[in-house]
Amino acid sequence: MEKLRIVFMGSPEIAVPALKALAEHFDVVGVVTQPDREAGRGKKIVMPAVKEAALALDIPVIQPEKMKVPGTIEQLQEWDPDLIVVMAFGQILRKNVLELSRLGCLNAHASLLPRWRGASPIQAAILNGDTVSGVTIMQMDPGIDTGPMLKSEEITIAPDDTTVTLSQKMADLAAKLLIETIPDYAAGTLLPQAQPEEGACYTGMISKQDGMLDFSQSVFSLCCKVRAYNPWPAAMFEIDGEIFKVYQAHSAENSDRLAPGARTVVRGYPAIAAADGLLVLDELQAPGKKAMNGKAFLSGYRKWIS
Numbered sequence: 001m002e003k004l005r006i007v008f009m010g011s012p013e014i015a016v017p018a019l020k021a022l023a024e025h026f027d028v029v030g031v032v033t034q035p036d037r038e039a040g041r042g043k044k045i046v047m048p049a050v051k052e053a054a055l056a057l058d059i060p061v062i063q064p065e066k067m068k069v070p071g072t073i074e075q076l077q078e079w080d081p082d083l084i085v086v087m088a089f090g091q092i093l094r095k096n097v098l099e100l101s102r103l104g105c106l107n108a109h110a111s112l113l114p115r116w117r118g119a120s121p122i123q124a125a126i127l128n129g130d131t132v133s134g135v136t137i138m139q140m141d142p143g144i145d146t147g148p149m150l151k152s153e154e155i156t157i158a159p160d161d162t163t164v165t166l167s168q169k170m171a172d173l174a175a176k177l178l179i180e181t182i183p184d185y186a187a188g189t190l191l192p193q194a195q196p197e198e199g200a201c202y203t204g205m206i207s208k209q210d211g212m213l214d215f216s217q218s219v220f221s222l223c224c225k226v227r228a229y230n231p232w233p234a235a236m237f238e239i240d241g242e243i244f245k246v247y248q249a250h251s252a253e254n255s256d257r258l259a260p261g262a263r264t265v266v267r268g269y270p271a272i273a274a275a276d277g278l279l280v281l282d283e284l285q286a287p288g289k290k291a292m293n294g295k296a297f298l299s300g301y302r303k304w305i306s
Contacts, residue, residue: 012090014110016171033063077100081189086105113134137149226246246283268295
């Protein structure tokens, strides 16, 4: 029996395990990913992680800015896939792509649908204090993550999970679920189930400004924001017009009843008062500096207690 011909669409690191697993079990005939972009202070051109993995696997790659770029559909037709698999691709697929292959398009989505449809489900789950998330394999339709579901599996969100650590868990689970799901789906023995509308919610694109901390909020909310926005855009606060980034933090009691936004020190670490406690900064980054331990930061920053 010939292996299924699959085209994979994905871009960031979270999609790499899925691509590698698919290439091991099926015939991945092509990869569609985002264009190379400038990154970092040096504006170095960096290729998407999926492109790097595809090239290492000797799989052809195209990188259209938009799917409507001339030649894109023609290349997909030339690859003649039985199935298109999508994970964290970063572009909306129109009807001409969704209906291009005989088995349609499957998406590995990093949430337990219908919760957290949209662009940033991992960040949204952490930001909102969810203790459970997961991965859903769904059949794509023209809506935003509204298609019928084939399979899902839960992941416990640990109290110290960040977007970095939870993304790795999601990546590994998505790869496993795709390999479990595709053969039965292709054979017609696994039938899609419509998503319930109860519990449906959406999350949009994240902007750099979303990371700014509001110390009138609860310390729990602030800790969630620090975890959700690690590594990007990072939780941030401002002192004298300068932006400081926070990568790790924990809560402490505000026994001195400091006003929200007031700065103090807790066991040698910098801390800032929130609505109902203190946000203790375990790891942060001063402007123009590398990220560092909170104690090391205090030893070099004399203006913390003004």
